[in-house]
Amino acid sequence: xxxxxxxxxxxxxxxxxxxxxxxxxxxxxxxxxxxxxxxxxxxxxxxxxxxxxxxxxxxxxxxxxxxxxxxxxxxxxxxxxxxxxxxxxxxxxxxxxxxxxxxxxxxxxxxxxxxxxxxxxxxxxxx
Amino acid sequence: xxxxxxxxxxxxxxxxxxxxxxxxxxxxxxxxxxxxxxxxxxxxxxxxxxxxxxxxxxxxxxxxxxxxxxxxxxxxxxxxxxxxxxxxxxxxxxxxxxxxxxxxxxxxxxxxxxxxxxxxxxxxxxxxxxxxxxxxxxxxxxxxxxxxxxxxxxxxxxxxxxxxxxxxxxxxxxxxxxxxxxxxxxxxxxxxxxxxxxxxxxxxxxxxxxxxxxxxxxxxxxxxxxxxxxxxxxxxxxxxxxxxxxxxxxxxxxxxxxxxxxxxxxxxxxxxxxxxxxxxxxxxxxxxxxxxxxxxxxxxxxxxxxxxxxxxxxx
Numbered sequence: 001x002x003x004x005x006x007x008x009x010x011x012x013x014x015x016x017x018x019x020x021x022x023x024x025x026x027x028x029x030x031x032x033x034x035x036x037x038x039x040x041x042x043x044x045x046x047x048x049x050x051x052x053x054x055x056x057x058x059x060x061x062x063x064x065x066x067x068x069x070x071x072x073x074x075x076x077x078x079x080x081x082x083x084x085x086x087x088x089x090x091x092x093x094x095x096x097x098x099x100x101x102x103x104x105x106x107x108x109x110x111x112x113x114x115x116x117x118x119x120x121x122x123x124x125x126x127x
Numbered sequence: 128x129x130x131x132x133x134x135x136x137x138x139x140x141x142x143x144x145x146x147x148x149x150x151x152x153x154x155x156x157x158x159x160x161x162x163x164x165x166x167x168x169x170x171x172x173x174x175x176x177x178x179x180x181x182x183x184x185x186x187x188x189x190x191x192x193x194x195x196x197x198x199x200x201x202x203x204x205x206x207x208x209x210x211x212x213x214x215x216x217x218x219x220x221x222x223x224x225x226x227x228x229x230x231x232x233x234x235x236x237x238x239x240x241x242x243x244x245x246x247x248x249x250x251x252x253x254x255x256x257x258x259x260x261x262x263x264x265x266x267x268x269x270x271x272x273x274x275x276x277x278x279x280x281x282x283x284x285x286x287x288x289x290x291x292x293x294x295x296x297x298x299x300x301x302x303x304x305x306x307x308x309x310x311x312x313x314x315x316x317x318x319x320x321x322x323x324x325x326x327x328x329x330x331x332x333x334x335x336x337x338x339x340x341x342x343x344x345x346x347x348x349x350x351x352x353x354x355x356x357x358x359x360x361x362x363x364x365x366x367x368x369x370x371x372x373x374x375x376x377x378x379x380x381x382x383x384x385x386x387x388x389x390x391x392x393x394x395x396x397x398x399x400x401x402x403x404x405x406x407x408x409x410x411x412x413x414x415x416x417x418x419x420x421x422x423x424x425x426x427x428x429x430x431x432x433x434x435x436x437x438x439x440x441x442x
Contacts (some may be wrong), residue, residue, distance in 0.1 A: 087209075087213065087216075090216035093217075093220050094220045097223040097224050098223055100227050101223050101224075101226055104230045104231050104234065108230050108233055108234045108237065111234055111237040111238065118241065118245065118248065121248060122244055122248050125248065126254070126255055126258075
């Protein structure tokens with residue numbers, strides 16, 4: 001009786017340890033593809049924002065990580081794929097924000113110069 | 128009763144490595160993870176204290192805050208490293224977005240400023256153009272007035288010239304008319320002077336009154352004399368040979384005087400005129416026909432040359 005209980009307990013322990021491991025491995029694949037899709041979209045948006053021209057280094061970082069995520073995905077290394085895909089996404093968001101900021105700054109500079117020219121022209125006219 | 132300790136005994140070996148990992152901070156990955164967390168926290172504090180982020184990037188800031196909290200609560204070094212990196216990037220992104228939104232706001236203000244300056248500029252340009260136009264119109268008006276005045280002056284000068292020309296023409300015409308009138312009087316230049324024969328038709332047989340037909344000749348002569356005040360006259364009366372001598376002498380004298388009286392009544396000075404009667408003594412043609420006698424019944428007016436006396440030219 002005692003032995004039977006022990007056997008059952010031992011089995012339960014193995015189930016308790018093994019199940020989460022097996023479930024973890026099999027459930028990481030969909031999460032990885034979701035994260036990869038998010039990263040793809042984020043990098044795409046950064047490229048469209050003109051990051052390749054205004055912040056090439058930052059964009060390159062995101063692109064490299066996206067490539068690494070794709071490679072990990074292909075190797076079925078889902079944990080690694082999730083990790084680098086998450087990083088690629090935040091890197092791309094950052095690059096996109098920087099690109100947008102650069103564009104707006106350039107626009108502001110042009111407007112400032114334009115205003116200065118206009119003011120000079122205005123001052124030359126009689127009141 | 129022995130089941131629980133037995134289970135614990137079996138589970139403990141698995142828990143030990145985790146406890147070591149969490150509690151001990153000496154391993155390299157652990158240190159790197161802590162450093163990453165610190166970077167994330169620093170980046171977050173920087174974003175949080177940025178007024179631009181507070182005003183324009185609250186969503187991004189909240190996102191970063193959640194990420195930092197997740198990193199702080201990481202159960203192992205690997206998670207902390209990963210979550211710390213994500214949190215740091217999110218905090219940096221929040222800062223950039225805050226700065227960008229602020230600049231965007233600035234450009235909106237500058238857009239309004241640009242519009243404002245353009246309006247002012249257009250306003251001033253319009254005013255300047257209007258002032259120019261006013262000036263141009265004023266000077267054009269001044270030029271027009273000037274031209275008008277000059278045209279008026281020219282017209283006046285032209286009118287004066289025309290009047291002068293007309294006056295001169297009238298004078299000329301008068302002189303020409305007078306010359307023609309004297310010619311009408313059949314003046315003949317002789318060595319005694321200009322001799323006008325006042326036609327025989329002026330007097331009826333035996334009468335001394337100047338007939339109406341002769342008045343025109345008298346008028347012309349009087350006018351001519353008034354224009355030539357330095358010329359004096361000798362008026363000579365003649366008859367035909369009909370009738371007694373003394374009667375004819377008297378008649379010829381009366382006829383000369385009748386012409387003189389007519390001239391004096393037209394304003395010619397009496398002292399300028401000398402009269403003589405010769406009777407039939409000086410006929411111009413033979414008295415043997417009626418027409419010849421008529422030609423001889425006449426008064427001759429001698430216009431004396433300047434300075435000559437009547438006596439010196441009388442017959």
